[in-house]
Amino acid sequence: MAIGATIHTFAVQLADIDRGVYDELTLRVARHPSETDAFMLTRVLAYCLEFQEGIAFSEGVSSTDEPxxxxxxxxxxxxxxxxxxxxxxxxxxxxxxxxDRVAVYTHRDPAKVAAVWAGKKIHRADEISLYSFDPGFVDAAVRALERRNSMTVSITERRLYFELNGLTLETEVHQRAVA
Incomplete structure (x- = not known):
């Protein structure tokens, strides 16, 4: 945990129908002062959408050699x-x-994110997926963010149904190849 980090707690009800994953999670997430709320919330969503045995947050922005x-x-x-x-x-x-597997979750415009990678050397780039959400989804969700959060994440047919502290939103989880 970084010095000066703000701790956010998420009580998550996860139902990923697409993958058959159902769980209750309690996540303690350290948000570094240089990290935006949108980045932190995208990090939490990536964790939920990728949830499996062995998953963990890295040390965040203070860790330069881990995702x-x-x-x-x-x-x-x-x-x-x-x-x-x-x-x-x-x-x-x-x-x-x-x-074996690499994925990117972004709260930014995926076309602009991917454009920076064009022509660059990326090992197995054709196997890397870039995931994004409908425009405005993360920004709307951030407005409901608190230090202690109650969150429901349901995914079916790559559609995300999301509730955060009483705010209900939904979005498509868009997927595109990096290469």
Whole structure:
């Protein structure tokens, strides 16, 4: 946990019908002073949408050699490298070399995020997915964010039904290839 970080707690009811994942999660998330609420909330959504055994948040912006979210198997080997925001091509290249699977979740315009990677060397770029939400979804959700949060996340046919502290929203989870 970074010095000066603000701790946010999320009590999450997760129902991912697409993957058959149903769980109750209690997440303590440290938001570094340089991290926006939109980035932090996207990090929490990425965690929920990727939830599986071995998933964890990294040390965040203070960790330069790990992604925002990662998944390790029972032996400790890195199996999924999950970036948030708009990582540079070098981070995706590193992640693709280190893990079997790489994904990016962004709260920004996905076309602009992907445009920066064009022509850059990214190992297995054709296997990396960029996920985004409908325009305005994350910004609307951030307005309901508190230090202690109650959240419901339901996913069916890549449609996300989301409730945060009484605010109900929904969005498509858009997927596009990096290459």
């Amino acid at each position: 925002a979210v990662l998944v390790r198997d029972m032996t400790g080997a890195l199996v999924a490298w999950i970036e948030v925001g708009a990582p540079d091509a070098a981070r995706l290249h590193t992640g693709s070399l280190a893990a």
